[in-house]
Amino acid sequence: MQTNRQRLLILSLATVAAIALAFPAPLPAQAGAVKSSGTSNGSGTKWSLQVDKVNPGDLEIAQSFQVAIYENLLQEMDKTTQFQQVFRDGDRRASDVPNLLVLKTTVEKYSPGSETKRAVTTVSGATKLTVRSQLCTREGKLLVEHAVNGNVRFFGSNLRATHNLARNIAKEMKKSSWPAEQPPALLTSQL
Amino acid sequence: MNFSVVPKDHGNPYRVTNHALTMLVMLMFSSLAAVAQNAAQAGNAAAPFSVRATHFLGFEGTKNNCNGTLSLQDDSLQFQQNGKPAAKIRIDSVRNIFLGGESKQVGGLPMTLGKAAVPFGGGRAVSLFSHKKYDTVTLEYVDSDAGVHGAIFQMSKGQGEVLKTQLAARGVGVSPAGEGPTKQSAAEATNANQ
Numbered sequence: 459m460q461t462n463r464q465r466l467l468i469l470s471l472a473t474v475a476a477i478a479l480a481f482p483a484p485l486p487a488q489a490g491a492v493k494s495s496g497t498s499n500g501s502g503t504k505w506s507l508q509v510d511k512v513n514p515g516d517l518e519i520a521q522s523f524q525v526a527i528y529e530n531l532l533q534e535m536d537k538t539t540q541f542q543q544v545f546r547d548g549d550r551r552a553s554d555v556p557n558l559l560v561l562k563t564t565v566e567k568y569s570p571g572s573e574t575k576r577a578v579t580t581v582s583g584a585t586k587l588t589v590r591s592q593l594c595t596r597e598g599k600l601l602v603e604h605a606v607n608g609n610v611r612f613f614g615s616n617l618r619a620t621h622n623l624a625r626n627i628a629k630e631m632k633k634s635s636w637p638a639e640q641p642p643a644l645l646t647s648q649l
Numbered sequence: 650m651n652f653s654v655v656p657k658d659h660g661n662p663y664r665v666t667n668h669a670l671t672m673l674v675m676l677m678f679s680s681l682a683a684v685a686q687n688a689a690q691a692g693n694a695a696a697p698f699s700v701r702a703t704h705f706l707g708f709e710g711t712k713n714n715c716n717g718t719l720s721l722q723d724d725s726l727q728f729q730q731n732g733k734p735a736a737k738i739r740i741d742s743v744r745n746i747f748l749g750g751e752s753k754q755v756g757g758l759p760m761t762l763g764k765a766a767v768p769f770g771g772g773r774a775v776s777l778f779s780h781k782k783y784d785t786v787t788l789e790y791v792d793s794d795a796g797v798h799g800a801i802f803q804m805s806k807g808q809g810e811v812l813k814t815q816l817a818a819r820g821v822g823v824s825p826a827g828e829g830p831t832k833q834s835a836a837e838a839t840n841a842n843q
Binding site: 520521522524525526528545546547548549550551572573574577578579580613615617 | 777797799801
């Protein structure tokens with residue numbers, strides 16, 4: 459009797475595992491992403507990137523948030539391996555690099571959530587961030603522009619929103635590309 | 650019935666002089682102690698200072714979200730994880746220091762899972778009381794190539810102000826922009842308390 463139960467349990471577990479492998483669920487961020495109208499990058503030339511400090515715009519956003527967005531962006535952009543080198547704002551070495559793009563980030567919306575509110579109510583207390591992310595040439599010519607969100611809705615600290623935001627920006631940048639010789643027409647999308 | 654309220658030696662001039670002398674000596678001692686305390690505080694600016702902190706992100710050569718000791722020694726600011734070599738930067742490379750505050754749930758993932766397991770939503774009630782306020786210290790510093798770095802540390806409430814004072818005493822500019830985030834964080838803390 460017990461052996462039969464064990465067999466049944468193993469069989470059901472194996473079935474669940476097989477189904478999970480056969481139909482992997484898409485990640486929420488992947489599901490929500492809108493495909494950019496960017497051209498595919500066919501050129502072999504790799505650009506370097508300079509990440510500028512975050513512009514808070516007219517909003518009163520905590521300095522820790524600005525710094526966290528900036529640092530997370532540097533990490534995520536480096537992870538994409540799309541750029542030859544990723545420079546920090548103010549880095550002297552960036553001025554010697556021939557193909558340099560500048561990533562500018564301006565905060566558009568910010569609602570500070572509360573971790574305790576999230577833990578108590580589940581439905582309220584979300585931290586929400588919306589930024590306008592612009593990729594420009596050194597001369598200031600706009601190549602790519604996106605409005606990107608980063609939220610923390612259920613678990614985690616408020617600063618996790620900055621990590622999610624940076625990851626979403628990196629995803630958008632990875633999808634859009636630009637030829638080495640002449641910059642394409644303005645690409646715009648909303649994540 | 651023969652209680653005397655006024656001391657009998659009321660008119661004794663020597664007694665009055667003694668009292669005055671005692672008062673004068675006490676005043677001198679207290680002022681000396683105050684001067685010595687001020688001198689000690691001024692000397693503390695160069696004394697080593699350390700505080701337990703959690704490194705969130707940004708400090709070069711250190712893992713994110715790790716606990717350790719943040720200390721000021723001579724002309725360097727260093728963060729040392731337990732049993733690992735310290736990562737350090739020069740204090741004069743720090744451009745700005747911003748102080749903020751945050752209310753966080755304690756206990757991490759085990760506590761979260763525990764709360765989720767409590768029936769009838771009892772975990773939510775626990776969440777009401779299982780949070781703690783922390784100070785968040787954000788440092789902005791530059792590397793040898795003038796690239797801007799930002800580092801965020803979290804420490805017990807009150808410690809952030811001490812660190813800020815210590816860094817200010819060592820010549821680090823405390824930006825007036827630091828007021829904004831403090832206001833912001835206060836609003837955040839109010840939300841958390843509701």
